[in-house]
Amino acid sequence: xxxxxxxxxxxxxxxxxxxxxxxxxxxxxxxxxxxxxxxxxxxxxxxxxxxxxxxxxxxxxxxxxxxxxxxxxxxxxxxxxxxxxxxxxxxxxxxxxxxxxxxxxxxxxxxxxxxxxxxxxxxxxxxxxxxxxxxxxxxxxxxxxxxxxxxxxxxxxxxxxxxxxxxxxxxxxxxxxxxxxxxxxxxxxxxxxxxxxxxxxxxxxxxxxxxxxxxxxxxxxxxxxxxxxxxxxxxxxxxxxxxxxxxxxxxxxxxxxxxxxxxxxxxxxxxxxxxxxxxxxxxxxxxxxxxxxxxxxxxxxxxxxxxxxxxxxxxxxxxxxxxxxxxxxxxxxxxxxxxxxxxxxxxxxxxxxxxxxxxxx
Amino acid sequence: xxxxxxxxxxxxxxxxxxxxxxxxxxxxxxxxxxxxxxxxxxxxxxxxxxxxxxxxxxxxxxxxxxxxxxxxxxxxxxxxxxxxxxxxxxxxxxxxxxxxxxxxxxxxxxxxxxxxxxxxxxxxxxxxxxxxxxxxxxxxxxxxxxxxxxxxxxxxx
Numbered sequence: 348x349x350x351x352x353x354x355x356x357x358x359x360x361x362x363x364x365x366x367x368x369x370x371x372x373x374x375x376x377x378x379x380x381x382x383x384x385x386x387x388x389x390x391x392x393x394x395x396x397x398x399x400x401x402x403x404x405x406x407x408x409x410x411x412x413x414x415x416x417x418x419x420x421x422x423x424x425x426x427x428x429x430x431x432x433x434x435x436x437x438x439x440x441x442x443x444x445x446x447x448x449x450x451x452x453x454x455x456x457x458x459x460x461x462x463x464x465x466x467x468x469x470x471x472x473x474x475x476x477x478x479x480x481x482x483x484x485x486x487x488x489x490x491x492x493x494x495x496x497x498x499x500x501x502x503x504x505x506x507x508x509x510x511x512x513x514x515x516x517x518x519x520x521x522x523x524x525x526x527x528x529x530x531x532x533x534x535x536x537x538x539x540x541x542x543x544x545x546x547x548x549x550x551x552x553x554x555x556x557x558x559x560x561x562x563x564x565x566x567x568x569x570x571x572x573x574x575x576x577x578x579x580x581x582x583x584x585x586x587x588x589x590x591x592x593x594x595x596x597x598x599x600x601x602x603x604x605x606x607x608x609x610x611x612x613x614x615x616x617x618x619x620x621x622x623x624x625x626x627x628x629x630x631x632x633x634x635x636x637x638x639x640x641x642x643x644x645x646x647x648x649x650x651x652x653x654x655x656x657x658x659x660x661x662x663x664x665x666x667x668x669x670x671x672x673x674x675x676x677x678x679x680x681x682x683x684x685x686x687x688x689x690x691x692x693x694x695x696x697x698x699x700x701x702x703x704x705x706x707x708x
Numbered sequence: 709x710x711x712x713x714x715x716x717x718x719x720x721x722x723x724x725x726x727x728x729x730x731x732x733x734x735x736x737x738x739x740x741x742x743x744x745x746x747x748x749x750x751x752x753x754x755x756x757x758x759x760x761x762x763x764x765x766x767x768x769x770x771x772x773x774x775x776x777x778x779x780x781x782x783x784x785x786x787x788x789x790x791x792x793x794x795x796x797x798x799x800x801x802x803x804x805x806x807x808x809x810x811x812x813x814x815x816x817x818x819x820x821x822x823x824x825x826x827x828x829x830x831x832x833x834x835x836x837x838x839x840x841x842x843x844x845x846x847x848x849x850x851x852x853x854x855x856x857x858x859x860x861x862x863x864x865x
Contacts, residue, residue, distance in 0.1 A: 444853070475855060649744075656836050670737045
């Protein structure tokens with residue numbers, strides 16, 4: 348019996364064919380780049396799964412690996428995700444020109460006609476990074492024209508879109524949130540840029556609490572879990588002055604004024620890093636200007652408003668499935684407003700009180 | 709009945725009460741809680757919060773019920789509550805959270821009676837739109853790829 352296909356299906360297949368052809372061509376170029384210059388391979392353990400990163404030359408490796416180096420593991424067994432990374436300036440190899448019209452590049456860098464459940468194609472606005480993901484083969488490509496153009500913020504959460512696509516069909520979700528806690532349980536601090544989540548997370552370094560991220564964390568939705576994906580912390584100039592003990596280990600001390608200070612906790616405070624913990628509560632940070640930090644109840648809607656838009660808007664391709672997973676975090680854990688006070692030691696004290704109380708622990 | 713208000717969402721052609729709509733395109737995602745529904749437009753960076761009454765109005769609009777049908781279904785609610793329905797309806801249209809029904813679309817059965825406990829309330833949030841301000845279309849270099857980042861003076865090692 349002949350298969351009946353709908354026009355929508357046909358359109359998707361045409362799109363997939365174009366995307367597949369382009370992905371193959373770029374992957375061929377990546378393989379050429381890996382042969383053109385000395386290559387290196389890193390094996391990571393991400394939420395218990397093996398991820399393999401293959402770098403063509405040392406430059407992207409030097410830029411992107413520090414944020415991930417705490418995940419390094421032995422190169423045993425097959426990889427659940429493999430990514431080839433190269434730039435043109437240092438390898439002399441470029442991908443073919445984009446086969447799409449410039450107008451096809453939409454919000455969040457999504458290339459119209461080159462994205463489907465099987466193939467993801469994004470050209471990150473502002474970073475000049477091409478990201479490709481093949482869901483069938485669980486493989487990706489990271490390319491940029493010139494490693495010297497990679498912005499500092501890209502080095503603080505490298506490959507975040509590739510990780511997001513890879514876990515899309517798994518009970519996991521990237522969250523724009525900080526995470527601090529104890530081995531038996533911790534909190535997600537969810538909020539957009541400037542909400543105080545980095546300050547709160549860094550304030551916890553001087554306490555019994557461990558650090559699992561200040562910007563993006565990987566979450567498990569069944570059971571609720573926070574994984575430390577990036578060992579980085581970013582501080583504005585104002586906030587930097589509150590943490591003088593960290594000044595020595597700022598990686599971009601000669602940065603322009605527009606850049607935040609970037610820290611790698613593997614170098615600044617390795618003893619405070621934790622691989623992950625069960626999520627016991629979700630906190631919505633608010634800067635109050637008061638002296639004391641308080642934890643007060645808040646509604647699920649407020650918590651999701653703090654967590655979901657900022658996460659989804661920065662992850663190309665994330666949609667209803669990602670929102671459902673973020674909502675499961677909100678539904679699965681008690682939610683509170685974290686009213687941040689000026690007294691920094693009071694922040695971890697309030698979180699520890701919550702975790703040790705019957706409500707949060 | 710006063711329709712619309714700020715900006716007159718419909719009614720210019722006198723058919724506002726009877727116009728039918730459908731749900732938004734797939735670039736709109738939503739999540740419903742008991743006391744609040746969150747709606748996110750992934751293409752613009754806007755997001756919205758509905759109280760349960762506004763969420764009920766949105767659901768009926770997405771199902772193809774006209775504004776007149778919805779007002780009729782809510783006739784048991786207090787007048788002060790009902791007065792907000794047209795306002796929220798207009799804002800749903802302007803925010804493109806409902807789109808005009810396709811020609812020939814089925815007309816749904818009469819909307820079930822609905823008693824709204826509070827006036828429909830829809831809040832719009834634009835604080836994330838800066839993330840969408842980056843112009844994705846740029847000059848291309850000799851390789852054909854867009855270029856947005858300045859090239860540092862340091863030579864390739």
